[in-house]
Amino acid sequence: MDFSKGAATIEQGFKGQKWTILGEPYVPLHKTPSALLMHAEFGPDSFVPAHLHETQDETLHILEGEMQFEMEGETIVAGAGTSVMLPMGIPHALFNRSGKTARALVFVSPTGKMYDYMAAIDGLTDPAEVVRLGAEHEIRFV
Template sequence: MRARRTAVSVKGGQLEGGISPPQEGGEWHILGHTYWNRAWCESTFAFETLDPPGTFVPPHVHPTQDEFIAILEGELEVELDGQRHKALAGSLVKMPRGVPHGYFNTTQEPTRCLFWVSPAGRLKELFDQLHEMTDTDEVVRVSAEHDVEFLPAPEP
């Protein structure tokens, strides 16, 4: 039996079955990270990331989405509700809606992860708008318009 290949899986807002080939389905470059669309529909959005050494996503909140990170290769330092944790390859990070979280690649090696959020909300639309954007203030502003609230930087 031959598997059906599909990268973007939406049919009437419902997840459509199939196989998403590696790194197919759309690619975004956002502040040093590479993201690949793995699946998208109303109920969920899954994306793969390549996070080079030294890259990070600062603490932020998704007020209406639960988010997960499956660490495929490497490791991340994850901040959950103000507490730092190390997530190694094979770990699953669970970030409930409304809980501040961020992640940091503090190693000398790239990290590869599979993220997914539920419901999808406007996150894919946000990635479309942030692609190749370099102004961090603009990233924060546009993110807020898409239900992602970055927290103020800590005082020095």
């Protein structure tokens, strides 16, 4: 499916498409073979465990709130208006320790299997199943 044409809003996503993964909402906005753009919300105390993308780069642009990223032994704190690059092959973890909801745009390039992975884990509440399916979609949890 190619979402490269047309407009999408955070409220409606592209053609009404939305995902909920481990209780957190993700909304795909645009997708082409070379890029995927999503909106994500991270509730207080939410996190994405350490993982790496074997074939794609990921960038998060913080729209609201504050996120912490752990990568290569460093902690990066990013607030609204900040973009954080998470290069392929480098393990990284994301945390919302701010006590408030954080919102971000997530850009993945090339799309690789990320879109299919997000669709596959939609509605899952078991972290072990999310990790297991990652291995099938070029995402390795470490």
